[in-house]
Amino acid sequence: MKYVVREKMFAIGDDYWIEDEDGRRAFYVDGKVMRVRETLELQDPSGAVVAVIRKKLVSLRDTMTVEREGEVLVEVKKKRLHLLHDVFRAELASGEELEIRGDIVDKEFDIEYEGERLARISRKWFTLRDAYAIGVERDDADAGMLIAIAICVDRLVDKEHGDD
Template structure:
C-alpha cells in the first residue's frame, strides 16, 4: 500500500495529511506547537494517536524517538561510519534494527530489516517538491511505524542541512 506524504511548507505547527494511494486520508501529522521539543503526533483519521514523534532532548547525535502508548517504540539516528551514503538506523524497543539506506537527501531510499525491504520512500512519482510516497511492501508491516520512521529521517536530514 502506498501512502502519499504532502507536507504543507507554511502550515502553522507542521500539520498535514498523509493519504493512501486511493486518495483517502490515512494518517494526520499534528505538529505540536509550544512544546519544549519538536513533537509530532501521527493520528488515524478518527483522531486516535498512532505514534508520538519527538526529538530526544539530550544526545550526542541528533536522535528522534517514536512512542506508542507512552513507551518508546523506535529510536532513529544517523548511523556512524558509513563510507559512501548516509545511512540511518531505526532501533526497535525489542533490540532489532531497521536500516534506512539509499539517497536520503532526494528521498529515494528503503527501510529494511535484515536485507528485506519493508518500505520504499520515493519522490520520483511527484512533480511537487514537498511530496513523496511511502510504499509499504509487506502486508504484515506496521504502516504507521514505517511512516513515522520516514518522518523522523526527514526531520533529521532537514535539521542537519539547517546546521550546515
C-alpha cells in the same frame, strides 16, 4: 499499500494529511507547537493517536523517538562511519534494528530488516518539493511505525542540511 505525504509549506505546527494511494486520508500529522522539543502526533482519520514522534533533547547525535501508548517503540538516528552515503538506523525497543539506506537527501530510500525491504520511500513521481510516497511492502507490516520512521529520517536530514 502506498501512502502519499504532502507537507503543507508554511503550515503552523507542521500539520498535514497523509493519503493512501486511492486519495483517502489515512494519517494526520499534528505538529505540536509551544513544546520544549519538537513533537508530532501521527493520528488515524478518527483522531486516535497511532504514534508520537519526538526529537530527543540530549544525545550525542540527533535522535528522534517514536512512541506508542507512552512507551518508546523505536529510536531513529544516523549511523556512524558511513563515508559514501547516509545510512540511518531505527533501533526497536526489542533490540532489533532496521536499516534506512539509499539517497536519503533526495528521498529515494528503503527501510529494511535483515536485508528485506519493508518500505520504499520515493519522490521520483512528484514534482512538488515536499511530496513523496511511502510504499509499505508487506501486508503484515506496521504501516504507522514505518511512516513515523520515514518522517523521523526526513526531519533529521532537513535539520542536518539546514532546511528546517
